[in-house]
Amino acid sequence: MTRLAEKYLRPSQIPTKACHGCGIGMIENWILQAIDELAIDKQDIVFGTGIGCVGRQTFATWGGDNFGGTHGRALAIATGLKLAQPDKKYIVVVGDGDAASIGTSHLIHAARRNLGVTVVCEDNMVYGSTGGQFSPTTPSNSITNSSPYGMTEPNFDPCDIVKAAGATFVAETSVVQWHQTIKVLKLALQNDGFSFVHVRFPCNENFGSYALGSRDTKKSLEWIWENTKGQKANGEPSGHKWETGIKHDASNSRPEFSKLMRGLAERVGKETRQRELAV
Amino acid sequence: MNETLAASHRLVAPWVDWAARIKQGKWLLETGTYALTEGAIAAGCRFFGGYPITPATEIAENISKRLPMVGGYYVQAEDELAGMHMCAGASLGGLKAMTATSGPGFTLMHDAYGWAITNEIPMVVVDAMRVGPISGITGAPGQGEFYVARYCTHGGNFETIVLSPNSVQEIYWMAIDAFNLAERFRTVVTILTDQVVADMQEDLFLPDDPAALASVVVPRRNNLAMPFFPVGSSEIDVAPNIVGRGTGVCVSTYTHTPEGYDIEDMDAQWAQTERLINKIRHNKAELLRYEAIGLEDANVIAVAYGAPSRTVKTAVLEARRRGVRAGFLRLITLWPFPDQLFERDASYLVCELNYDGQLVREVMRAAPDKNKVHFMGKSAELHTVAEVCAGLEGIAQAGRMPPQPHIWTEVR
Numbered sequence: 001m002t003r004l005a006e007k008y009l010r011p012s013q014i015p016t017k018a019c020h021g022c023g024i025g026m027i028e029n030w031i032l033q034a035i036d037e038l039a040i041d042k043q044d045i046v047f048g049t050g051i052g053c054v055g056r057q058t059f060a061t062w063g064g065d066n067f068g069g070t071h072g073r074a075l076a077i078a079t080g081l082k083l084a085q086p087d088k089k090y091i092v093v094v095g096d097g098d099a100a101s102i103g104t105s106h107l108i109h110a111a112r113r114n115l116g117v118t119v120v121c122e123d124n125m126v127y128g129s130t131g132g133q134f135s136p137t138t139p140s141n142s143i144t145n146s147s148p149y150g151m152t153e154p155n156f157d158p159c160d161i162v163k164a165a166g167a168t169f170v171a172e173t174s175v176v177q178w179h180q181t182i183k184v185l186k187l188a189l190q191n192d193g194f195s196f197v198h199v200r201f202p203c204n205e206n207f208g209s210y211a212l213g214s215r216d217t218k219k220s221l222e223w224i225w226e227n228t229k230g231q232k233a234n235g236e237p238s239g240h241k242w243e244t245g246i247k248h249d250a251s252n253s254r255p256e257f258s259k260l261m262r263g264l265a266e267r268v269g270k271e272t273r274q275r276e277l278a279v
Numbered sequence: 280m281n282e283t284l285a286a287s288h289r290l291v292a293p294w295v296d297w298a299a300r301i302k303q304g305k306w307l308l309e310t311g312t313y314a315l316t317e318g319a320i321a322a323g324c325r326f327f328g329g330y331p332i333t334p335a336t337e338i339a340e341n342i343s344k345r346l347p348m349v350g351g352y353y354v355q356a357e358d359e360l361a362g363m364h365m366c367a368g369a370s371l372g373g374l375k376a377m378t379a380t381s382g383p384g385f386t387l388m389h390d391a392y393g394w395a396i397t398n399e400i401p402m403v404v405v406d407a408m409r410v411g412p413i414s415g416i417t418g419a420p421g422q423g424e425f426y427v428a429r430y431c432t433h434g435g436n437f438e439t440i441v442l443s444p445n446s447v448q449e450i451y452w453m454a455i456d457a458f459n460l461a462e463r464f465r466t467v468v469t470i471l472t473d474q475v476v477a478d479m480q481e482d483l484f485l486p487d488d489p490a491a492l493a494s495v496v497v498p499r500r501n502n503l504a505m506p507f508f509p510v511g512s513s514e515i516d517v518a519p520n521i522v523g524r525g526t527g528v529c530v531s532t533y534t535h536t537p538e539g540y541d542i543e544d545m546d547a548q549w550a551q552t553e554r555l556i557n558k559i560r561h562n563k564a565e566l567l568r569y570e571a572i573g574l575e576d577a578n579v580i581a582v583a584y585g586a587p588s589r590t591v592k593t594a595v596l597e598a599r600r601r602g603v604r605a606g607f608l609r610l611i612t613l614w615p616f617p618d619q620l621f622e623r624d625a626s627y628l629v630c631e632l633n634y635d636g637q638l639v640r641e642v643m644r645a646a647p648d649k650n651k652v653h654f655m656g657k658s659a660e661l662h663t664v665a666e667v668c669a670g671l672e673g674i675a676q677a678g679r680m681p682p683q684p685h686i687w688t689e690v691r
Contacts, residue, residue, distance in 0.1 A: 012540070013540065042525075043525035046522055046523055049531075051532065056541075059529070059531050059533075059541060060529045060531070060538075060539070060540050060541065063527070064525055064527060065522045065523060065524070065525060065526065065527060065528055065529075066528070066529040066530070066531070066539075067368075067371070067522055067529070067530050067531065068529070068530070068531030068532055068533065068541070069364070069394070069531075069532070070364070070390045070391065070393070070394050070532055071390075071532075073360060073361065073364040073390065073391070073394075076328075076356070076360065076361035076362075076364035076365050076368070077364045077365070077367060077368035077371075077394075078368060079328070079354065079361070079364075079365045079368060080326060080328060080354075080364070080365035080366060080367065080368025080369030080370070080371070080372065080374075080376065081368040081369065081371060081372045081522060081523060082368075082372075083326065083352045083354070083369055083372070083374070084326070084368070084369045084370075084371070084372020084373050084374045084523065085372040085373070085522070085523030085524075088523045105357050105358065105361070106357065106361055108357075109356075109357040109361070261352050261354075264347050265346075265347045265350045265351065265352065266350075267347075268347035268348050269347065269348060269349065269350050272348040272349075
């Protein structure tokens with residue numbers, strides 16, 4: 001275990017059940033790095049997860065309090081938790097299935113409310129734990145086990161969605177940009193509101209093997225890097241161009257949801273007590 | 280009720296004692312939804328997450344006004360899935376929580392039910408039933424979720440607690456009772472009510488003595504140490520877990536260890552199931568609530584719950600006045616099913632607001648002779664006293680009911 005893992009994670013839950021070359025562990029390590037650089041206490045973070053590879057590999061690894069939500073609903077659970085325990089920071093790690101498909105409505109409404117959570121959408125562009133079906137973020141024309149003739153459905157960018165819904169911090173990064181990933185995670189964690197960090201990472205077993213024709217981690221990483229730049233090493237267009245970096249930063253510009261709700265309860269509670277005293 | 284009947288009348292519920300003890304308060308003419316809201320607030324509910332739906336909308340409206348007055352939170356969720364998950368999250372964070380819905384929303388809550396039941400999260404869910412399937416006749420009462428409330432999530436391996444009120448006053452007390460049971464059993468308690476009880480106006484005694492109320496409310500406690508999940512144990516009154524206090528508790532969708540870690544193992548599956556089933560089955564005596572008249576000498580016992588029990592009770596009294604040895608049994612606890620109330624080898628006439636026959640199937644299973652269990656299903660309107668009287672007289676005199684319009688009698 002690394003120094004950060006020893007400091008923040010549960011030894012009994014490490015290593016995870018992740019496949020060889022999976023990016024989930026790398027991303028979790030950078031989340032720890034961001035937490036460590038911000039000097040946030042382990043007791044002050046609640047770690048939430050969704051379903052699928054991201055949920056299964058990371059649930060209960062965090063050394064503090066953990067919750068693993070039902071598929072897509074981690075943010076609904078976090079909404080109740082944040083109101084009950086408003087002084088905690090919430091990191092919710094979800095996959096593209098949770099964020100961009102089954103749980104999108106909760107994602108949108110958490111962003112609209114400016115719920116004080118940092119959502120890390122770890123996007124391998126495929127449904128990995130069910131064995132490699134396309135997701136709403138799968139690049140067009142990709143061969144997967146449910147798009148054997150190539151991904152025909154249009155995809156979308158979850159960053160656009162949460163930005164339109166009112167998220168106060170939105171960034172996209174990838175597993176090949178570790179320095180940028182830590183930087184945006186730190187910014188996300190410093191926003192007292194809804195932060196969304198979209199991180200692409202490779203799935204060798206269920207995306208690489210079918211869509212890229214290789215289970216090789218290095219090839220998967222190269223493919224992500226090329227498509228992040230928009231061109232291959234030889235200068236030819238790579239087929240996709242994923243803009244990364246900070247996409248929207250309105251950190252701390254509007255009230256966080258639990259603060260709004262606490263404010264309401266305090267105001268109405270005071271008026272009620274005054275009315276009762278008057279009677 | 281005449282003297283003879285009063286002597287054989289029995290109401291078994293904790294609020295019989297509460298009502299006898301608590302005398303300071305005010306009398307109102309109010310709806311079931313109002314009474315439920317006030318009962319929930321009195322029980323310590325400080326979070327409501329839900330989505331408006333007829334006929335439960337007024338619960339959301341009332342509590343959106345009341346919760347901020349007592350420092351609580353109303354969140355209008357994006358849908359019922361979110362509503363119940365929010366409640367589970369709030370309860371995990373230490374707030375007593377409730378949601379309320381009707382059939383179409385209730386079916387959306389199955390995932391959250393599974394999560395809350397498995398993770399032993401106390402909370403209350405109210406389902407004000409109406410006619411279905413789906414939107415059906417939205418303003419009319421139904422009783423289609425008797426089994427759905429029992430099998431409120433997928434995957435099996437659990438028991439549930441379901442209560443049903445039949446008056447405005449009772450739904451007030453039942454809200455407190457439901458929150459108490461949720462705390463004591465660390466689980467979801469469902470109040471299965473209907474459009475009539477939710478919407479009707481009746482006398483309501485609203486206690487206003489905080490000390491008296493405190494004496495009947497089970498307060499929230501927080502479990503701050505291992506074991507977080509007493510798997511294998513049927514013990515109740517175990518303090519609920521809390522997330523956000525740094526105990527290191529883990530809750531998830533998976534079969535769990537005492538720590539809450541996910542595990543794929545037969546022994547762990549067995550131990551978790553022993554916990555989820557037996558904490559309710561082994562403590563069934565704590566959960567029995569019912570009302571009865573004349574069970575001791577009845578030849579034919581009319582069985583009902585919720586709003587239909589009101590006209591059925593009147594019909595039983597009328598039938599007895601006419602000389603029929605009729606009895607009345609109103610189930611308040613629907614699940615775990617009170618088999619012990621059906622030991623008498625009598626004829627049973629089960630009146631419920633559906634045509635498919637739900638409660639009647641459990642009565643057939645529990646009664647000594649299923650061939651003596653009769654069904655009177657109606658939909659969208661309560662049974663009339665005349666209809667039930669005719670049924671009771673028919674069974675008492677000829678062993679069968681006369682045909683009546685809009686009354687379904689076949690159960691196959």
